[in-house]
Amino acid sequence: MQPNQNEKHNENHNENHNENNKQITFAIIGAGSGGRSFAVYLSNCGYKVNLVYRSKKNITRIRKHKIIDSQGEIPGEFKINMVTTSYRRALKGAQAILYVVPASVQSSITKQIAPFLEDGQIIVLNPGRTWGAIETYNLLSKYCPDLEIYVGETQTLLFTCRKQEDYGVNILRIKESIDCCFYPENQNLIVGSFITRIFPQFNMVNDIRITSLNNMGAIIHPAVTLLNAGSILRNEEFFFYQEGISPEITRLIEKIDSERCHIIEALGLEPITFKEWAQTCYKCRSESYYQIFLEIKSYQSIRAPQSLDVRYITEDIPTGLVPLSSLGRYLNISTPTINALIILANTLMKKNFWKIGRTIENIKLPFNYRRSQNFQYMTMDRPKILFE
Template identity: 40%
Template structure:
């Protein structure tokens, strides 16, 4: 059963992005159920009956259901929008399993690196038999922040969000279902492409680690990109980026470089990554995190850098700079992100050939596809 022009959404996660997306969809005239694992964050939303949206789109957005019960949240929803840090996606997958219904579409916003593959593997392990589609966005639609109780501000809405389903031939069904609500979502080749075009993997962890002293001394009181990226720091970012692109190439994926992404996303210009960043007005005024215990490390290292490194090891593509950044994060946080993060073993891909992986993401048909 295919969904055409979906009208009923479940948004899982009531953080900055979740509240923004729920409010946006409601203001566009769609029925929205909002779920959060912890009920504390929902109190003001329940009291108000919705969320006040400011910024790029404005108005009070009524919500159909506000709940910490995931079964209630996804009941009758055609589209399930997962809007949580990638570290919380496994929890969502495991808790969705008993309540999924035929025809529902799951969209990870975003999947980081391997999000849809992780969902697929969890559903396979749990013997999911209902016909649902798993998909992931390459990045999140908004730049947004909670600005008060039951209040969220959308600073910017991106023009284009690549999305891919697993298997890839189902991507058209996802885009068709979303076309009225979210016309910004456009089809990407497959989930390997969305996963390896995860540019946050390049900027966030490395830049935070290399600016650790400055972050601790100033509590983030500096321009994260403009001040935090010097010519020398940019060289290290380019090394990380080059390794990501080479691993993607080994999988048959032509990944966009960070510099190319800056050109297309922000109309930036420059002969190298440093110049492109400094010539990007969109980065001016963005402050650094106030602590090194930030999602830029806790999410982007295990859910972005670790899977790239893991794919590299399996495909015999060296990733020395990426591995160095992961190890530095381990020291800073007293963790072992190599163990905690997404790996080819956890994604059910260990031992598969490139041909087998590509066939799986493009054409595999199984009960949880």
């Protein structure tokens, strides 16, 4: 029997200054709010952290002092072993590599780090969005077919957090429980216990479709951003959830969520609605979707983006709404509301997200993706491909 969450959490706290932890190195790719939160969390547990930043913007003091100033759930100043742009240096000897970057650049990161990967390293995408782990696994099969690399994804980012200029992070909330899965799923057996010892909030699930298709960012962000496009484009400041969402806009989110759930049902799986997810992640008790958005405390201070060229569009559409629409088309489930948002975003952003995005045509899904039951650990073979 598994220990319950609280016991696990305490166990983890007791390990905070475990000397053994010093022997374990994490490479964190991405030094935005999420990457910094992971760095703080792991440094607090005594692990060695190599932080890779991709943009020189807002990193000066962290780079200079190798310290992250953290507020919120894990307050304090936390030492970082290495702050670098070099994948080679950061990955060398690391047990695990955490991607904390927009899902839309995961494939480009994979291509860049491939030459420096070492046998047995673990990659976790935080989060994978839809099909992140499958995409990464397929790319690695091509770039470094001879290495055994474990690739997993979480269903959402562990933290609700905001960057503090070039020196720190504000960890508004560590989510209670988030799903995690490796791909192919049999790899959970090999690396699942390692990862949940470090992150007791990670709930290992035995089906990659659970982490991939319960992509909540995609359900919320594009709708709210697009329905507020006018104000964003005229540089109005407003609180994204508190002011950007109205009962009418919540209806749209609920519609998108139901289109997503229909797809999951068509696969014969039990969908997790946004409401159920908010209950699990945020302990929400509200009945209506609108009330849920008002209830989630850590959402209250989140400001709207100041441009449409923002992850809420450029990440959530190509790695969220587009794959859902593509899968819906394949399963003959119509997704009119999801499609409507993609169509508007294409024109507003002068992009073709249908083409840039992940689709069943450009992501090689496993041949048994349509199976109606959760993954059974019947085989340790490499997955066969649905479309070649």
